[in-house]
Amino acid sequence: MTDPAVAPPGQGPGLRGRRTPFVAYVGLAVVALGVAAAICYGTGVGGWVLMLVMGLVLFLAGVYAVVSRLEGRRAGRDRTWSVLIHCAFVLALVPLVSVVWTLISKGSERFDLNFFTTSLNNIGARDPDGGAVHAIIGTLEQVAIATVITVPLGILAAIYIVEYGRGRFATLIRFFVDVMTGIPSIVAGLFILSFWVLIVSPVYNNGQPSFSGFAAALALSVLMLPTIVRSTEEMLRLVPAPLREGSYALGVPKWKTILRVVIPTALPGIVTGIMLSIARAAGETAPVLLVAGGSAAVNINPFNNNQSSLSLYVFQQASDASRFAPARAWTAALTLVALVLILTVAAKLFARRNRISR
Template sequence: MSNLTLDKAPTVDTPSAGAPLRQPRLPRWTPLGLAALSAALGTGVGLLAGLESRIQWGLIAALLFVALNFVLTKAVEGTRQAKDRLATSLVWVCFLLAVVPLLSLLWETVNRGVTVLDGSFLTHSMNGVITIQPGGGAYHALIGTLQQIGLATAIAAPIGLLTAIYLVEYGTGRLAKAITFFVDVMTGIPSIVAGLFVLAFWIIYLDMGYSGFAGAMSLAILMMPIVVRSTEEMLKLVPNELREASLALGIPKWRTILKVVLPTSIGGITTGVMLAVARIAGETAPIMLLVFGAASINNNPFNGAQSSLPYYVYEQWKLGNEASYDRAWAAALLLIAFIMVLNLLARGIAAWKAPKSGR
């Protein structure tokens, strides 16, 4: 009988009694502790170096936080975890660098704008008010802003929506490429160019005069490419199976677009239109050229000069006295609140329409 040789089983290194079973980890509170330590060190370095700007202190603290986090993690957890912490730290630092100026701007506007923002400011105009004295309000500018934005939306939203439908559902060939090219060009057009175009054609050539409608036309030019682009992207997200199922039942294409495609994407389309409205709400250059500003209330946007909130802020700040500065800050706060309401309304409509579009 042949001899059977049995191979030796591989030996497994068993950890010694004192060896740790897991890699060492830093406590969860380490980033917060390092952030506090970095803030203290950044303040101390700034004071010792004679730096007066707190922004410089913050930048020094941010650099110290990234460096200390990387060194400490590498010493305890290893190089791989240190690289991961380094990337995470850089993301958080960049996020704070983006948010802090925004919060600072919002705080400054709220702090200085609430001094005169009350019921009287919202219900009175500047007609007959001495600019160097307190008083007056932005009612005429608020009315002008609402009318001009409403007219601009009434012009740009239907044209932008129909253009996007053509590009997605029908557009092929050179015409579609040309439209896409010009929409891309219009997306980056400066607002002053749109104002100069309407000024040359509507006011100088046709001699129609300054009015809120002239300003609305320039705002519509700025708003239109945003509506086209956002609507186009929303229509592309609609599954082709929905279109094919509707067409297979013998429903015409125009009715399929009206009853299937648009209801499915109405939430995103509405959000895009609201964001376009928020984009044009703070434009000042076209309003300065075309609307020309007015101290009294003008409820007719088709006749005569008319004010708006961006122009009112510019006008009051240009006067250069304490009372006008307060009114400018209050109007700026009112404009920010108006844009914030539009964004919240867009998000609410999108959230409300989302469940229905998924049925």
């Protein structure tokens, strides 16, 4: 009796037939890069980028030819596309790894206690010291205020659209949310500048316009709100309808079903959308520059006087003529990324803990 795992003579391999060894792929990669290098550098038509592209094309052609020969055409096409997908993944990963490596390598120069305990107040161009504590405080306060404002509004707006909204009014809300998603950050800053700084702030500031961290938080809220609404809306729509129907069948009111069933089910996705909006707000520079003004000293009062942020600090230090400023800018950028990472991990753990406890 013929073993089904072994293909009969003259036919292609079976389900467990011959497989192309890993050494063959390594050899194909070496040969492809060698041929590409010989063509590019031998003729002088290009550099290492063209060599890599040409080597990839030759490698894919070699994989298709060898695998088709050993395993059949179908396996050859499948393996070629698999190699292409893996190469695309590596190519997409290169910029991310490059950014992280650059931030760590250049930002570690001033990653010391002085940077996190001092400000730029009374720091001259020839002074190597000076930190970003004032910018860190400003970022935390502005983002916290913006989060407190936008998270309840965004979640409630999404609940209305999904659970209650019907007809043209709900469609109009979705339209304006989509439009707000594409608003440039400087437009949000100009809106708060013309409304809050120039019209509202003189009312409580003896008739004089006043920059403040709260104004920056309002501008960040305009940018955060559409992201939270759209992400929460999509997560609420992914909640299975039988969960709602089962709750209604038990006599639970609609508002309690939303509060105890729908929102907890969609909570991980909602938290992800909130953290995306916080990350965007923490990295905005134009609104803070327009309505908070920036400051070299610590200001813990977000409702009065100028206030800085880490993104504005990076912008100002990167454009400063001092030879010590670039190091401060890189360290501030690394600090900003670390803050967003810490907040994201903490939010994910919080959402996961709540989900497990239920």
